[in-house]
Amino acid sequence: MTIAQQEKTTVPHGFELSMTSGLQRYSVQHGELTLTSVFQPIFSLSHMRAVGYEGLLRAHDPFDRAVSPVDVFGHAARVGDVLHVDRLAQSLHLENFKVLGAEREWLFLNVHPGVLIDSYHSAALLANLRRLNLSPRRIVLEVLEQSAEDIERLADAVRQFRERGFLIALDDFGAGHSNIERIWQLNPDIVKLDRIMLSHAAHRADVASILPGLVALLHEAGKLVLIEGVETEHEAHMAMECNVDFVQGFFFGRPHPGLADAAHAAACIGELTERYQTQTEQRERRNASRLAPYIRAFERAAERLAAGELLDEVCWNFLALDHAARCYLLDDKGRQAGRNVVLRADRASHETRFLPLSDAQGANWLRRPYFRAAIEAPERVHVTRPYLSINEAVPCVTLSVATQIGSRMCVLCGDIDWFEEPHF
Structure with a gap:
């Protein structure tokens, strides 16, 4: 044709x-x-x-x-x-x-x-x-x-x-x-x-x-x-x-x-949207409940740090929680002061495959959202969305708070291993 x-x-x-x-x-x-x-x-x-x-x-x-x-x-x-x-x-x-x-x-x-x-x-x-x-x-x-x-x-x-x-x-x-x-x-x-x-x-x-x-x-x-x-x-x-x-x-x-069928499609998608909203709200409540003890322990650590106590001494209650991974301190430019503070021996052995990354002293985390959020709104604990930790290549959530230590502003950070259950 x-x-x-x-x-x-x-x-x-x-x-x-x-x-x-x-x-x-x-x-x-x-x-x-x-x-x-x-x-x-x-x-x-x-x-x-x-x-x-x-x-x-x-x-x-x-x-x-x-x-x-x-x-x-x-x-x-x-x-x-x-x-x-x-x-x-x-x-x-x-x-x-x-x-x-x-x-x-x-x-x-x-x-x-x-x-x-x-x-x-x-x-x-x-x-x-x-x-x-x-x-x-x-x-x-x-x-x-x-x-x-x-x-x-x-x-x-x-x-x-x-x-x-x-x-x-x-x-x-x-x-x-x-x-x-x-x-x-x-x-x-x-x-x-x-x-x-x-x-x-x-x-x-x-x-x-x-x-x-x-x-x-x-x-x-x-x-x-x-x-x-x-x-x-x-x-x-x-x-x-x-x-x-x-x-x-x-x-x-x-x-x-x-x-x-336009009416059927609108009803189908409408019901799906309502169930999605309900599930999202339930998941957010579960996550808030899951994070609550970590945030309380982290807030207390920040208070003690601002009062002059050493980083190695203030993090124990936070690190004693089941999925707490590490604490570390950044200066106002994002540079890490000192090594990661890790409580459990099993954590150190788990990190051996990533040994080249284990020493983070002097590392610069300026690009990280947890650092920027803390600097922009000091004295308040910020919680990131789950992301892949560079330390062990596992999902994690980071808590951060900018606080005054003496004459300088620092950012205290705490990582939590974050393996989510399927929620679909």
């Missing part, structure tokens, strides 16, 4: 319009297969509604048995027809999206990198949009997770599509070729976290703790973040905890020929 034919005809040749459960839907024959579209909604957790739909291919054989899209594209790849099938799927999704009745939502289109690079296929996509009177700003091109032989050509093609108004999404981030390097190369607007990352995080606390930082990193890079494959309430809470922008998955909405 030529571009001229596409622009002159109302519907691409071979497409048929039918009614399914009261919904209009286009289909097309490809060999012995009947191809059509369904749409999986993509929700904004903040807006509590669908903001887009991903077009997904559905195929049936002559006996009306479902054929996996993976098999359809797998066979196309084996016979060298993958770009044609990819473009056929795009045309089908565009036709069905037009009759879907979505007024402002995006259409997420999976696009093989070769389609973007190939001038004929890219021109056909633009011609289809003109014929259907769909603005490029309504289309999010999902660059599939596949190796591109010429990444520079792909990056240039992506740039040209963005200049025309399209949004670009990097699909399956964290799997195969879709990694952090692709972000710098393709500069997408949206990054879709692969389902496998969520699956691993749901079963491993260490992986779960990484996800919020990864989302924060992507946000700092100027990318909106979508997490896909959210199938359970547990995973939905993880997505909310990670501060992602968009979610997609069976928990929120299954692929369907029609629009998402």
Whole structure:
């Protein structure tokens, strides 16, 4: 089918319009297969509604048995027809999206990198949009997770599509070729976290703790973040905890020929938000209770230090608590005066693997948030968020307080080992 034919005809040749459960839907024959579209909604957790739909291919054989899209594209790849099938799927999704009745939502289109690079296929996509009177700003091109032989050509093609108004999404981030390097190369607007990352995080606390930082990193890079494959309430809470922008998955909405149920989506996300708020408040209360004895002992240590007692003498009550790790003193420039004060012998033996870091005398902690917070608001105990301690490469929380010792301002610090229980 030529571009001229596409622009002159109302519907691409071979497409048929039918009614399914009261919904209009286009289909097309490809060999012995009947191809059509369904749409999986993509929700904004903040807006509590669908903001887009991903077009997904559905195929049936002559006996009306479902054929996996993976098999359809797998066979196309084996016979060298993958770009044609990819473009056929795009045309089908565009036709069905037009009759879907979505007024402002995006259409997420999976696009093989070769389609973007190939001038004929890219021109056909633009011609289809003109014929259907769909603005490029309504289309999010999902660059599939596949190796591109010429990444520079792909990056240039992506740039040209963005200049025309399209949004670009990097699909399956964290799997195969879709990694952090692709972000710098393709500069997408949206990054879709692969389902496998969520699956691993749901079963491993260490992986779960990484996800919020990864989302924060992507946000700092100027990318909106979508997490896909959210199938359970547990995973939905993880997505909310990670501060992602968009979610997609069976928990929120299954692929369907029609629009998402707006009332159901708002109720689902609203209930999820309420449970998340309740869990967050409960966790904050648990943490406050957990920290209380450490803060009391630390405040007493600071009082004794300000009264002229030695650091080695004032920290014992704090260090005697179960998860207290060390105390140390900084001057007003962030430089550590003296060594770490450690109470238990088992702590010293545990640190032997990190022996090059054990002597912190003279180290400068000016960059650390606990130092800056203490200097900015003296005489008050500050508590950091959990972070990775350089001393033993374990999570910790640091208490800090700036206090006057004689004629100089110093900052007393105390580290607490902080292994959080899973809270999703």
